[in-house]
Amino acid sequence: MKILHGKLSPFVRKAMICAIEKGLENRIEIEPAAVGQGKINEALLKVNPTGKIPTLITDDGEAVYDSLVICDYFDSIVAEPRFIPAEQPERTRALAINAAADGLIVAGVLAMLEKGKPAERQWPEFEAAQWAKVEHCIGALDRSCGERGEKFDIGTASALCALGWLDARAPHLDWRARYSALAAWADKLASRDSVSRTRPPQA
Numbered sequence: 024m025k026i027l028h029g030k031l032s033p034f035v036r037k038a039m040i041c042a043i044e045k046g047l048e049n050r051i052e053i054e055p056a057a058v059g060q061g062k063i064n065e066a067l068l069k070v071n072p073t074g075k076i077p078t079l080i081t082d083d084g085e086a087v088y089d090s091l092v093i094c095d096y097f098d099s100i101v102a103e104p105r106f107i108p109a110e111q112p113e114r115t116r117a118l119a120i121n122a123a124a125d126g127l128i129v130a131g132v133l134a135m136l137e138k139g140k141p142a143e144r145q146w147p148e149f150e151a152a153q154w155a156k157v158e159h160c161i162g163a164l165d166r167s168c169g170e171r172g173e174k175f176d177i178g179t180a181s182a183l184c185a186l187g188w189l190d191a192r193a194p195h196l197d198w199r200a201r202y203s204a205l206a207a208w209a210d211k212l213a214s215r216d217s218v219s220r221t222r223p224p225q226a
């Protein structure tokens with residue numbers, strides 16, 4: 024298998040955490056792929072119409088995307104330990120955390136892109152609405168992760184990836200000071216092999 028990869032991508036990180044947790048890492052070749060807002064990567068678009076990473080190319084040459092689907096594919100190759108819980112209510116809870124974590128990153132990226140525009144083209148209400156979503160997603164992670172303890176599945180991994188993205192890209196939010204229990208939970212899991220080895224390079 025081959026994964027089209029980027030070291031700074033929290034979505035790639037989620038897929039790689041899953042691969043490591045399932046002992047699949049050695050079966051995956053890492054191929055860096057250049058992506059970015061306003062960039063067109065023709066080779067990537069040929070296999071993934073969304074033009075995003077992570078994109079996994081299976082041994083049969085099939086393209087699998089996005090991060091959730093890649094994790095589901097890894098679960099289909101190695102059944103245990105399940106990364107996406109099979110049973111309810113754990114399944115819906117873990118997938119809901121995944122949705123809040125991904126939503127946090129998407130809203131944060133949109134807010135930062137808006138902020139980065141020349142002043143005369145900025146839409147302040149749009150930026151404020153995105154930061155409001157980021158805040159609500161942090162609140163949702165705070166409510167749902169506190170009770171997880173050391174349980175490790177896609178919910179845990181996606182939350183850690185989103186919080187790691189906040190640390191790296193939105194330090195001005197100072198989420199750790201406002202959500203100290205969530206920060207303590209994340210710090211406790213930071214030394215886990217799959218989490219520490221996928222940490223994005225620090226700027």
Ligand SMILES: N[C@@H](CCC(=O)N[C@@H](CS)C(=O)NCC(=O)O)C(=O)O
Nearest residue numbers: 032033034058059075076077089090
């Ligand atoms: N829903 C996708 C999101 C992936 C995503 O947004 N990846 C970013 C990198 S962090 C990307 O490839 N962006 C390039 C683009 O949007 O053109 C997933 O979970 O895999």
